[in-house]
Amino acid sequence: MQEYFLLFMGAMFVNNIVLAQYLGNCPFIGTSKESGVAVGMGGAVVFVAVMAAAITWLVQRYILLPFGLDYLQTLAFILVIASLVQFVEMFLKKMIPALYKSLGIFLPLITTNCAVMGIALICQREEMDLLTTVLFAFASGMGFMIALILLAGIREKLAVRRLPMAMRGTPIGLVLAGLMSLAFFAFKGMI
Amino acid sequence: MNRLWKEFSKGLWKELPPFKLVLGLCPVLAVTNTANNGLGMGMAVIAVLTLSNFVVSLLRKLIPPKVRIACFIAISATLVVAVELLMQAFSYPLYQQLGIFVPLIVVNCIILGRSEAFAYKNPPLLAVADGLGMGIGFTLSLTFLGSLREVLGAGTLFGVAVMGDWFVPLKIMVQAPGAFICLGVLLALMTYAENVQRKRKGLAAVQGATHDCGSCGGCANVAKSQ
Amino acid sequence: MKEEIKMIVVLSLICGLSGISLAALKQVTAPAIEEQVLTYVQAPAINSVLSDHDNNPIKDRKSFDVDGRTVMVFPAIHDGKLTGVAFETSGKGYGGKIGVMVGFSLADGVLSGIGITTMKETPGLGSRVADLSYTSQFSGHAADSVKLKKDGGDIQAVAGATISSGGTVSAIQNAIGIFNALKNSFGKGWS
Amino acid sequence: MIITSGLTLFSIGLGAATILSVAGRLLYVKEDPRITRIEEALPGANCGGCGFPGCSGAAAAIVANKASASVCIVADAETNGVVAAIMGQEVVEREPELAMCDCTGGQRATDTFYYEGAFDCRAAHQLYGGSKSCPSGCLGFGTCVRACSFNAIHMGPDGLPVIDYDECKGCGSCVDVCPRGVIGVVGMTARLLHLNQTTDCLAPCQQKCPAQIDIPKYISQIKMGDLDGAVATIRERNPLLVICSRVCPRPCETQCRRQHVDEPVGINMLKRFVADRELRSGVRLPIPCAKDTGKKIAVIGGGPAGLSCAYFLRRLGHHPTIFDAMPELGGQTRYGIPEYRLPKADLDWEIQGILDLGISVKVNTKFGVDFTLETLKEEGFDATFLGIGAWQASGMYAEGEDLDGVMGGIEFLTAHALGQKPAIGDHVIVVGGGNTAIDAARTCIRLGAEVTLMYRRTRTEMPADMEEIVGAEEEGVQFEFLAAPARVIGDENGRATHLEYYEMELGEPDNSGRRRPVKKEGSEKRMAASLIIPAIGQKPDLSCLYEEGDEESCPLETTRWQTILANEDTFETAIPGIFTAGDVYTGPDLVVSAIGDGRKAARSIHYYITQGEIPIPDATQRDMIPHTLFKEINNVERKDRAVLSHLCHGDERNCTFNEVEGPLSEAEARAEADRCLRCGLVCYDETIDQQEYREKKNI
Structure with missing residues (x-):
């Protein structure tokens, strides 16, 4: 139990997917201008990351490894993830329209989100089992969401503050992300 | 010829991917801890980008529009795997350094973006020029950022010590925070330079480059209108 | 329907073609990749555990079958005479698998040294099993009873990292088992 | 191995595609196939400008009939056409x-x-x-x-x-x-429906104008040379610019900030300049109307209020029908304002322009006789506008005023306008000091009589426009100030021969700030007259509303001034769906007030028939905004106000009904427009004049 808890905290804070692993930076900078959008995007990433990690784990374990095709991992994973995203979109639309309304519009943005693919790849490289994979994906997704919401909160405040013209927009977003990343360094050694 | 040059050169400055369009941030941040890594990543991207542009452009008449994104992904993923294999075979240490960012080239929005925005609509030669230009621009940017961070963070350039003994490396520069801050400050400097020029021309100053990847452009508006 | 069939066919064909071309590429590059992996991943460990040789252990490697598993054995040859062998085994550490390259001296049947190849132990704690102060305990150790002190042996575990130490030791014990099983076959391999 | 990997990937691709297609069928949300087709047709900018979440949202809304095929603000006409074709609709031009x-x-x-x-x-x-x-x-x-x-x-x-x-x-x-x-x-509809808000940038003139014309805008358009644009700007608030530019007493100019430097800008002259330019050009500028709504509205009364209301309703896409008791439209502007102030030909031109928008007219149809509110409802009118004006002349409250040879001012002018040639004799006494009195007096001068205008206060208190008074003086009207009629003396035939009047003196100021005239007892005098025209005041004739002789049967609430009571913001009467404006609501008032109120009533009618409720924003401007009324204006160079040319001079004037004043030339108009300070709420444009001032100093 403790092991899983540590894994969870580790993935969420110590090895935060955006701030320490450099994954998913495009949407991190792109969708962190408004906190409402950040929550939606974060939620969608958590959702898809867990599904994708689980399914790619199955693909790797039962299709690629038995045939010795693990070098095709990248190709197989991206196909699976792209199809999955599209499938989820259709599924939500039909079955859970309420959820689709709040997350659906972000789904197409996720296909090219390297956080999702990155999480799936990390799980394979670390040779995790299925339960760990799901837990790790969930925690990493949450880490993404937390970082995104924090940054969006800061950027919303900052939109009305004095800034050199050239710093406004993405540059300050990146510097802020850097400072947040520095802050997240404090979690190193916690576990 | 003129057209070719135009498509090629736009990636070098006007639409310089990481700085002007602020695209493909993950590799830009992750693998630029040394100049060497930046260069290597850039080469891999050049290869994938140029070839995927070429292939997409060749097949553009065959690919049904409905599944075009899936096809683009499949094509670029294939090329990425090929690059992965070749890198393992000929430059294993680089492969180790770049880690999962090699397979992640496949989700680099530049690749998909160019396929969608350019290659799917233009003949192969132009598409190659576009991909090559963008790729070279990307590589140069990555190498530059990598050199900067390597010099500041380790006092070396391409592994060769360039700063004197007096220099105390800012270790943070080769880690994640340094990556973010370095890129942020660079973007700001570029905008500042542009603003100085604009001022000379009598134009109003503009704010820093905006992140505007094709697929994210509308989401702020979308969310607002809900 | 027709539309869908076309869609399915195009997508599957592209995937199939990708698979075929990649497999071909894989076959072409396979030897080079193996060479590279050995050169960059195993070579440092091999060279550190094999004391006295004038050959290239990687080039002269040979595979042996033990209990249905294949073990890649790297020989140390001096003046045309096989003086030692090295191969990799693994044990379970705190953070996952710990890979250990174990070298044996054929002349006196002792361990000529060990080197950690892969591990994901906690930095500063478990990771200290890779430190020379720990690994050097094994150099020249008799290849029969490698045990931690707490189990009645003479190996001093890394303070605070008993699991990691236990992992390496079990890997070494494993290697000793293999060594003993193959001891007699080595001579035939390189003579 | 090559075969294996080829096959494996082939099957992954096949599997993914198959699952997706099967899922696409199984998870098929009962979605119109048109949604996808429309989404493909849309530009995909996802800008949100249509008000829906992205292009797919817009596509769904179009299919659900919640949005029109032209909802996309980015799409061009061609795309709209494609979308409309998918929907099987005709392309409706989006405003x-x-x-x-x-x-x-x-x-x-x-x-x-x-x-x-x-x-x-x-x-x-x-x-x-x-x-x-x-x-x-x-x-x-x-x-x-x-x-x-x-x-x-x-x-x-x-x-x-x-x-x-x-x-x-x-x-x-x-x-x-x-x-x-x-x-x-x-869009146009929103602009037409907009009421001045205190949050708008309202120059003082625009606050004062009863029709809320965007005066600074049209002046700057004139200055920039966009004369057609200026006409369009005026037409957004006032369809009767030819009329107004001739007869309006210009309340706006009383507020012009320029008056604190020298003289107010000649706002109305500028209006006249652009109005006449269109009038004389022989080409009518197009007036856009919103798409048809199919709603019918009855407009009773074809005066300024009714015309304005009908015009705005038509531009908002509705179908008004004007009912008028007189043979021609125009109301008091036709029958109360004499030819020399407003040529009938120009009036006809302007009214025809409004009717050409697609407004039906029924003249010689008397409300209360030929039709009633009930019959209108039966005929299927969705709303009714009541703009019947104030046609009843007030009496002098003098004995003998019902004798022959006494004729109310408005009656006289109407009779004259109808060509009835009322007998005036050689000496006419006009009683009253308003514009109607002056109009009657100057008309009689032109008909060859001697005219005495009798007013119970002095010249300074006269409510008529100053240039009207001056004009009357120049044309030879005699003024008898401080004189109030006492009784009319008739001969044995019951025909008036003399008017007996008191001399008056001015006492304490009354509520209106004017000094109240007090009768000097025993000062009665007589003056001979062949015709006495009391033009003291007018009031609405509401008899059309009730059954003969029974004022109690009037379905609408009325006031003691015989005007109809209505909500002062919405102009809706006590009966829902019946709206009113103009003199019948305000009592005798300016043409421009009737036009402004006609628009406000049209706005209310529009909301009434489209939404049922009539919104009145809290910030609606009703009075002048106090902080805009400052008087300190610095750094402005003095420039003379333009003067309208006189088209006929001296004796010529007394004997013809030709128009007296002419329009400005283009150069004069530009110069006059340049005098505008481009006031906002508080700011005025310092830059223009300052610059010139400095340049001149340098020379």
């Missing part, structure tokens, strides 16, 4: 909407802001609230520029946003971010 910046700058352009740190309009607005002197002016940080996804706004040289109308899609992003409401996205 174009564009961003409009109504802030004209003025002082704030020189006043660059030193808001510590905040470089965003919203931030400055929130942090420093009203510290900027103008409560609604542009802050100039260009937040709108950054908000625009179409690069349609840039900061102009004076620090104000400039909108590029070729690029503007009317998406409203700029409106959302502007904290001062400087930019608005409005």
Whole structure:
């Protein structure tokens, strides 16, 4: 139990997917201008990351490894993830329209989100089992969401503050992300 | 010829991917801890980008529009795997350094973006020029950022010590925070330079480059209108 | 329907073609990749555990079958005479698998040294099993009873990292088992 | 191995595609196939300008009939056509909407802001609230520029946003971010329906104008040479510009800030200039109307109020029918204003232009006789507008006023206008001091009689326009001030021969601020007269509303001045769906008031028949905004006001009904327009005159 808890905290804070692993930076900078959008995007990433990690784990374990095709991992994973995203979109639309309304519009943005693919790849490289994979994906997704919401909160405040013209927009977003990343360094050694 | 040059050169400055369009941030941040890594990543991207542009452009008449994104992904993923294999075979240490960012080239929005925005609509030669230009621009940017961070963070350039003994490396520069801050400050400097020029021309100053990847452009508006 | 069939066919064909071309590429590059992996991943460990040789252990490697598993054995040859062998085994550490390259001296049947190849132990704690102060305990150790002190042996575990130490030791014990099983076959391999 | 990997990937691809297609069928949301097709047709900018979440949302809304095929603000006509074809609709032209910046700058352009740190309009607005002197002016940080996804706004040289109308899609992003409401996205309908708000940038003249014409805008259009644009600007508030530019007493000019420097800008002359230009050009400028709604509205009374109401209803897409008791439309402007002030030909031209928009007319149809409110309802009219004016002359309250040879001012003018040639004899006494009295007097002069105008106060108290009084004096009208009629003396045939009157003196000021005339007892005098025209006042004739002789049967509430009572904002009477405006509501008033109220009634009718409820925003401007009424104007060079030319001179005037005043020339008009200070709420444009002033000093 403790092991899983540590894994969870580790993935969420110590090895935060955006701030320490450099994954998913495009949407991190792109969708962190408004906190409402950040929550939606974060939620969608958590959702898809867990599904994708689980399914790619199955693909790797039962299709690629038995045939010795693990070098095709990248190709197989991206196909699976792209199809999955599209499938989820259709599924939500039909079955859970309420959820689709709040997350659906972000789904197409996720296909090219390297956080999702990155999480799936990390799980394979670390040779995790299925339960760990799901837990790790969930925690990493949450880490993404937390970082995104924090940054969006800061950027919303900052939109009305004095800034050199050239710093406004993405540059300050990146510097802020850097400072947040520095802050997240404090979690190193916690576990 | 003129057209070719135009498509090629736009990636070098006007639409310089990481700085002007602020695209493909993950590799830009992750693998630029040394100049060497930046260069290597850039080469891999050049290869994938140029070839995927070429292939997409060749097949553009065959690919049904409905599944075009899936096809683009499949094509670029294939090329990425090929690059992965070749890198393992000929430059294993680089492969180790770049880690999962090699397979992640496949989700680099530049690749998909160019396929969608350019290659799917233009003949192969132009598409190659576009991909090559963008790729070279990307590589140069990555190498530059990598050199900067390597010099500041380790006092070396391409592994060769360039700063004197007096220099105390800012270790943070080769880690994640340094990556973010370095890129942020660079973007700001570029905008500042542009603003100085604009001022000379009598134009109003503009704010820093905006992140505007094709697929994210509308989401702020979308969310607002809900 | 027709539309869908076309869609399915195009997508599957592209995937199939990708698979075929990649497999071909894989076959072409396979030897080079193996060479590279050995050169960059195993070579440092091999060279550190094999004391006295004038050959290239990687080039002269040979595979042996033990209990249905294949073990890649790297020989140390001096003046045309096989003086030692090295191969990799693994044990379970705190953070996952710990890979250990174990070298044996054929002349006196002792361990000529060990080197950690892969591990994901906690930095500063478990990771200290890779430190020379720990690994050097094994150099020249008799290849029969490698045990931690707490189990009645003479190996001093890394303070605070008993699991990691236990992992390496079990890997070494494993290697000793293999060594003993193959001891007699080595001579035939390189003579 | 090659085969294996080929097959494996083939099957992964096959599997993925198959699962997706099967899923696409199984999870098929009962969605119209048109949605996908429309989405493909749409440009995919996902800008949100249509008000739906992205293009797919818009496509769904189009299919669900919640949006029209032309909802996309980015799409061109061709795309709209494709979408409409998918929907099986005809393309309905979407009313174009564009961003409009109504802030004209003025002082704030020189006043660059030193808001510590905040470089965003919203931030400055929130942090420093009203510290900027103008409560609604542009802050100039260009937040709108950054908000625009179409690069349609840039900061102009004076620090104000400039909108590029070729690029503007009317998406409203700029409106959302502007904290001062400087930019608005409005289409024609919204502009026509807009009431002055205290939050708008309202120059004093615009606040005062009863028709709420955007005076600064049309003046600046004249200055820039966009004369057609100026006409369109006026027509957004006042369809009767030819009429108004001749007869309006110009309340706006009393508020013109220029008067604190020299003289007010000749606002009405400028209106006359552009109106006449169109009138004489022989080509009518097109007047756009919104798409047909199919609603029918009865407009009773074809005077200024009725014409204005019908015009605005038509432009909003409805179908008004005007009912008028007289043989021709125009009401008091036709029958009360004499030819020399307003040529009938010009009046006809203007009214015809309005009717040509598609308004039906039934003349010689008397309300209360030929039709009633009930029959209108039976005929299927969705709403009724009652603009029957004030046609009943008030009596003199003098004995003998029912004798022959006594004829109410409005009756006289009407009879004259109808060509009935009322017998006037050689000496006419006109009683009263208003414009009607002067009109009657000057008409009689032109008919060859001697005229005495009798007024119970002095010349300074006369409510008539000063130039009318001067004109009357020049034409030889005799004035008898401080004289009030006592009784009419008739001969044995019951025909008036003399008017007996008191001399008066001015006493204490009354409620209206004018000194109340007091009768001097025993001062009776007599004056011979062949015709006595009391033009003391008018009131509405409401007998058409009730059954003969029974005032109690009137279905509408009325006041003691015989006017109809209605909501002062919505102009809706006690009966829902019946609206009123003009003299029948206000009592005798200005043409421009009737026009303005006619528009407001049309606005109410529009909301009544389309939504059922009539919104009246809280910020609706009713009175002058006090802080806009300052008098200190600096740095403005004095310039003379233009003078209208006289078309006929001296004796000629007394004997013809030709128009007296002529329009300005274009050069004069431009010079006059240049006198405008481009006032906002508080700012006025210092820059223009200052610059010239400096240049002149240098010379």
